[in-house]
Amino acid sequence: xxxxxxxxxxxxxxxxxxxxxxxxxxxxxxxxxxxxxxxxxxxxxxxxxxxxxxxxxxxxxxxxxxxxxxxxxxxxxxxxxxxxxxxxxxxxxxxxxxxxxxxxxxxxxxxxxxxxxxxxxxxxxxxxxxxxxxxxxxxxxxxxxxxxxxxxxxxxxxxxxxxxxxxxxxxxxxxxxxxxxxxxxxxxxxxxxxxxxxxxxxxxxxxxxxxxxxxxxxxxxxxxxxxxxxxxxxxxxxxxxxxxxxxxxxxxxxxxxxxxxxxxxxxxxxxxxxxxxxxxxxxxxxxxxxxxxxxxxxxxxxxxxxxxxxxxxxxxxxxxxxxxxxxxxxxxxxxxxxxxxxxxxxxxxxxxxxxxxxxxxxxxxxxxxxxxxxxxxxxxxxxxxxxxxxxxxxxxxxxxxxxxxxxxxxxxxxxxxxxxxxxxxxxxxxxxxxxxxxxxxxxxxxxxxxxxxxxxxxxxxxxxxxxxxxxxxxxxxxxxxxxxxxxxxxxxxxxxxxxxxxxxxxxxxxxxxxxxxxxxxxxxxxxxxxxxxxxxxxxxxxxxxxxxxxxxxxxxxxxxxxxxxxxxxxxxxxxxxxxxxxxxxxxxxxxxxxxxxxxxxxxxxxxxxxxxxxxxxxxxxxxxxxxxxxxxxxxxxxxxxxxxxxxxxxxxxxxxxxxxxxxxxxxxxxxxxxxxxxxxxxxxxxxxxxxxxxxxxxxxxxxxxxxxxxxxxxxxxxxxxxxxxxxxxxxxxxxxxxxxxxxx
Numbered sequence: 001x002x003x004x005x006x007x008x009x010x011x012x013x014x015x016x017x018x019x020x021x022x023x024x025x026x027x028x029x030x031x032x033x034x035x036x037x038x039x040x041x042x043x044x045x046x047x048x049x050x051x052x053x054x055x056x057x058x059x060x061x062x063x064x065x066x067x068x069x070x071x072x073x074x075x076x077x078x079x080x081x082x083x084x085x086x087x088x089x090x091x092x093x094x095x096x097x098x099x100x101x102x103x104x105x106x107x108x109x110x111x112x113x114x115x116x117x118x119x120x121x122x123x124x125x126x127x128x129x130x131x132x133x134x135x136x137x138x139x140x141x142x143x144x145x146x147x148x149x150x151x152x153x154x155x156x157x158x159x160x161x162x163x164x165x166x167x168x169x170x171x172x173x174x175x176x177x178x179x180x181x182x183x184x185x186x187x188x189x190x191x192x193x194x195x196x197x198x199x200x201x202x203x204x205x206x207x208x209x210x211x212x213x214x215x216x217x218x219x220x221x222x223x224x225x226x227x228x229x230x231x232x233x234x235x236x237x238x239x240x241x242x243x244x245x246x247x248x249x250x251x252x253x254x255x256x257x258x259x260x261x262x263x264x265x266x267x268x269x270x271x272x273x274x275x276x277x278x279x280x281x282x283x284x285x286x287x288x289x290x291x292x293x294x295x296x297x298x299x300x301x302x303x304x305x306x307x308x309x310x311x312x313x314x315x316x317x318x319x320x321x322x323x324x325x326x327x328x329x330x331x332x333x334x335x336x337x338x339x340x341x342x343x344x345x346x347x348x349x350x351x352x353x354x355x356x357x358x359x360x361x362x363x364x365x366x367x368x369x370x371x372x373x374x375x376x377x378x379x380x381x382x383x384x385x386x387x388x389x390x391x392x393x394x395x396x397x398x399x400x401x402x403x404x405x406x407x408x409x410x411x412x413x414x415x416x417x418x419x420x421x422x423x424x425x426x427x428x429x430x431x432x433x434x435x436x437x438x439x440x441x442x443x444x445x446x447x448x449x450x451x452x453x454x455x456x457x458x459x460x461x462x463x464x465x466x467x468x469x470x471x472x473x474x475x476x477x478x479x480x481x482x483x484x485x486x487x488x489x490x491x492x493x494x495x496x497x498x499x500x501x502x503x504x505x506x507x508x509x510x511x512x513x514x515x516x517x518x519x520x521x522x523x524x525x526x527x528x529x530x531x532x533x534x535x536x537x538x539x540x541x542x543x544x545x546x547x548x549x550x551x552x553x554x555x556x557x558x559x560x561x562x563x564x565x566x567x568x569x570x571x572x573x574x575x576x577x578x579x580x581x582x583x584x585x586x587x588x589x590x591x592x593x594x595x596x597x598x599x600x601x602x603x604x605x606x607x608x609x610x611x612x613x614x615x616x617x618x619x620x621x622x623x624x625x626x627x628x629x630x631x632x633x634x635x636x637x638x639x640x641x642x643x644x645x646x647x648x649x650x651x652x653x654x655x656x657x658x659x660x661x662x663x664x665x666x667x668x669x670x671x672x673x674x675x676x677x678x679x680x681x682x683x684x685x686x687x688x689x690x691x692x693x694x695x696x697x698x699x700x701x702x703x704x705x706x707x708x709x710x711x712x713x714x715x716x717x718x719x720x721x722x723x724x725x726x727x728x729x730x731x732x733x734x735x736x737x738x739x740x741x742x743x744x
Contacts, residue, residue: 099265304335343479376667430460
């Protein structure tokens with residue numbers, strides 16, 4: 001590669017590829033009658049434009065020499081010939097070669113000026129109405145506006161993708177909006193980090209003690225802590241953290257916070273004598289869930305019907321005997337408008353759930369089954385024999401609002417048409433998703449929640465399942481008896497030992513749980529690779545890609561997902577002639593790689609093997625790369641029985657999945673799980689991590705490392721601290737309701 005920055009001038013001859021969302025473009029540049037392939041983030045580039053590019057020549061293994069543009073300037077075509085080529089390229093909606101020729105014949109080199117400033121003159125051309133002339137002018141100004149915004153933002157080193165988001169948010173007003181308050185760039189729809197907005201504010205001369213900066217800093221602290229699972233923060237902790245971030249006197253931050261409360265930017269509430277601060281969205285979500293659950297509890301029948309006869313009949317039909325707690329669970333699920341069923345592995349949750357389903361269906365009830373992830377929904381379908389959807393699919397994703405947040409078709413005005421909804425893996429459900437679901441329930445809908453509170457809480461903010469249980473007001477049955485068949489599994493036995501705080505049996509050699517003692521990172525990593533490549537496939541016939549999953553606590557370190565994925569890719573899917581690969585950032589994606597989708601994307605198009613088409617791939621979905629097509633800049637990924645299509649620009653939404661974190665494994669089960677553990681790290685190595693990892697294994701569980709690491713994890717029962725108030729808000733709402741009814 002030639003590292004020298006060069007300047008290239010010419011006219012855009014043709015567009016090879018353009019991604020409207022990210023701005024990534026491939027085009028042919030006519031530079032003094034020599035065609036050069038140019039790649040880069042160059043949104044809106046159109047055929048016929050004159051451009052000046054600064055960048056470097058690179059050598060592509062398939063396409064040869066390319067010019068990678070890093071800085072560019074654009075000039076609209078000035079001659080009639082160039083303008084004709086520009087307009088004929090369909091850059092303006094409604095203008096093709098025929099209309100372009102009519103416009104250029106009429107106005108020559110002044111054509112673009114007429115389109116922008118005097119569109120009514122276009123109406124004099126036969127075939128162009130005044131309405132169409134105005135539409136052409138509006139579209140032209142739209143295109144010119146994007147360029148103006150991008151040019152303005154380039155002075156702050158903001159690249160194409162966020163610049164496009166800025167344009168979509170504020171249009172031509174973007175420079176004025178940013179000039180007035182650069183911290184507006186931190187909104188969800190744009191997503192510029194606070195630190196970057198702070199740099200821009202310095203360039204624009206914003207006073208460090210400006211109230212807009214102080215409120216933006218407080219908002220940043222709250223948003224950052226949403227990613228740590230908190231729906232709110234105690235006021236004193238928020239103020240001390242924000243004061244340190246802003247390096248501003250605490251009384252000024254306090255004043256900005258108080259003003260923000262008065263303006264509705266923040267919401268304060270006092271719970272059990274502690275003052276908390278929320279972002280409005282999270283406060284609305286948490287209080288709505290509490291209110292709706294309270295309403296469901298208040299409308300449950302005072303003298304519920306006993307379902308013992310129906311349970312007896314089901315026992316006779318299926319020739320099984322339900323344990324007393326299972327019978328209690330079935331009764332309570334059918335007697336209440338909201339009910340929670342919990343229990344560890346082997347305790348009969350699925351058996352109880354199938355009994356509830358059978359009786360509901362016998363009663364003619366319309367029931368929906370749902371889970372937070374695609375893999376969890378698939379597993380729910382397998383164990384119940386009935387169709388299950390992700391919660392997102394159940395709610396029917398519709399559009400994004402002006403803040404960039406996904407909205408659903410199903411809500412209070414268009415509720416779900418089910419009498420009962422059964423939701424599995426509720427420990428994974430965060431406050432925002434539960435809020436969306438609650439809004440979509442019709443008033444008479446029964447909600448049955450199934451989950452294991454001893455597993456890790458949701459990745460998103462909140463601790464919904466545990467809070468509902470801790471409120472002590474939602475009917476709950478916890479199944480604790482391990483059934484005979486499950487007792488024969490060392491995986492199940494050790495999982496229950498771990499959750500009780502007892503050390504698992506590591507010395508058993510003839511069961512389904514194996515511990516391999518290893519003393520070094522290198523020996524652990526090599527053994528993991530051997531297990532996945534040879535030992536497990538040869539012994540049990542498992543597919544290294546579909547049946548075996550490596551699960552670890554962390555992304556980083558010698559035994560983190562990043563390093564293990566590198567090792568496992570080299571062992572399980574090494575480079576081969578004819579197997580295409582492409583480098584994206586720091587990783588190489590290769591055909592036949594095992595990958596995971598790492599964010600919800602409702603717009604990815606997929607096609608099933610039977611021809612059915614749809615859209616949407618979700619966080620945690622695991623698939624195999626079928627094809628990397630450099631010519632079309634696309635990647636085809638197989639997820640079970642469907643193949644999804646990605647553009648190269650979307651490659652940041654996937655990562656290797658030979659090894660995944662325990663958090664990412666939630667809601668999934670695998671025939672064989674391999675869990676390497678390094679030396680003890682208190683922040684990542686605690687009981688819930690170990691328990692959740694062990695319970696992901698269906699047939700074989702292998703733990704590698706040192707026994708004392710495992711024992712320390714069991715002893716480290718560190719509860720993940722999450723500032724949430726759902727349990728207390730729910731208890732308070734019921735107390736107030738009872739006072740109003742004269743019951744207290």
